[in-house]
Amino acid sequence: MAHGHKSDEKIVYVGDSRVQAKTTRMIPQDFSAYPGKSEVFIPNFLLKEWMVGVVVLMGILVLVMSEAAPLGYPADPTNTEIIPMPDWYFLFMYQLLKYPYTSGSWVVLGTVGVPGILFGALLLAPFLDTGKERRFYKRPIASALMFLSLIAVSYLTVFSWQHYTHELKSKNIIPEHIKREQEMHAGGGEGGGGAKKPAAAQAAAIVAPDDPAASLYQKSTCLQCHGGDLKGMPSAKIPALRGVGDKHDKTEILGIIKNGQGNMPGQYDANIAKGLSADDIDKLADWLSKQKK
Template sequence: MHRGKGMKFVGDSRVKSDGRKVNVPKDYSEYPGKTEAFWPNFLLREWMVGAVFLMGFLCLTLAHPAPLEAVADPLEAYIPLPDWYFLFLFQLLKYQFASGMFNIVGTVVIPGLAFGALMLAPWLDTSKERRPHRRPIATSLMLLGVASVIFLTWESVDQHDWEAAAEQGQLVIPGEIDTEAEGYLIYAEQASCIQCHGDQMTGGAGNPNLLETEKTPEEVIEIIINGQGAMPGGQFEGTDEELEIMAAFIANHGEDPEE
């Protein structure tokens, strides 16, 4: 380029002859009533709105506290259920190809491929088209992923035993029992009784609550000797007289029958 060609002098600065200038945005003060400063006007308003929502959220947590369950019991069968946004992954582990010996497939391989594809999507699909029908591969993969998540989530909700889940882990308020009664002292010495029905006789893990029984002492003795259902017989370690005292105590709902 020859000296001075395409250039013109304006004072001490040089500006291209085509007249193009850098697009510098105007200051917000040049638009009175239409814009405002980020600090402190905009940011202060955002903080105030956030504080209102936070107070509302705190009021909801106080009015509707989280439902608590009983202390975890390793002897009690528990049906787990994750939060709704993980239900599709939870359902995936129920299939044979992604559980058991192939658990690594359901926990690492399939989720890793799915989320890895989402992270690499900007580099895998470099097309400038944004209309779905012009991007058949990307659109098909996305529709397949959305359909899979919806289907697995629905299957997880549909196959979950909601009635059993509502009963599990319930907080059982211990009934008032006479721990000084002779029947309770005999009951407390029986390891098999304590292990299945607890020291408060409220049961758990599929074992009945002894405080709610409507059986007679004779029926209680019959069950203890011969067993019933999953309860084996012959577990009582004591004399026949002690068995009668304990059976009468149980039939009287944890109270001394002589009082």
């Protein structure tokens, strides 16, 4: 190591940073004592697994980018007809929680107990199954548990989806993301950028908004679902009251208030409980019958 520019200064080397060429080749380990094992885990096996993971991830990214995520309507807490569904990889747990022994008073068993046992067994598997044999047909206990888990998860997933589709058909419900996509396509086909509003909702207006019965409407239970503007909630299949007089007369509207219609129960007693009298309800029905185009 030199400290100056003198030509006669002694140079002392403290180390050699040059990479030395190896004269001997690496000899692969002998795995003959381990049936089925032919290479070291790090880096050979791990590198191949990483490459497979990259290919799978790229395939998932291509699928995600090729198909847009389905979007439904904005969240509506008053919509009681929607059937909530989890993503497909949680369908088996969704179906499991429908059974009486994993729901109700047993819900802790279904949400914590069963998943805890399954994932706990998965974590303990490497410590419990320490045999050197890798062929599945020579590991009966581990293989039986694996096949039993696959069969159970597959059955619960398929059965959950079949039950969901059966509910849609029996209740005549179209999933929101499909309905919205149909509306967007219909609107785009007619030259619009999105779903068109029904002509009745655009043309009809509130008749006699200054009528005293209009203030009775604001106090009634009708307000909660049909809204202060009488437009209803089309996404939840709650019809608008604008133009309702073209479909029903006063007597029919009184009958609907008393007996209900479709999914709506009778509202007569509920309105009495809110402070409306029988005469007020009669005036309200008369005012609603005037709501015509």
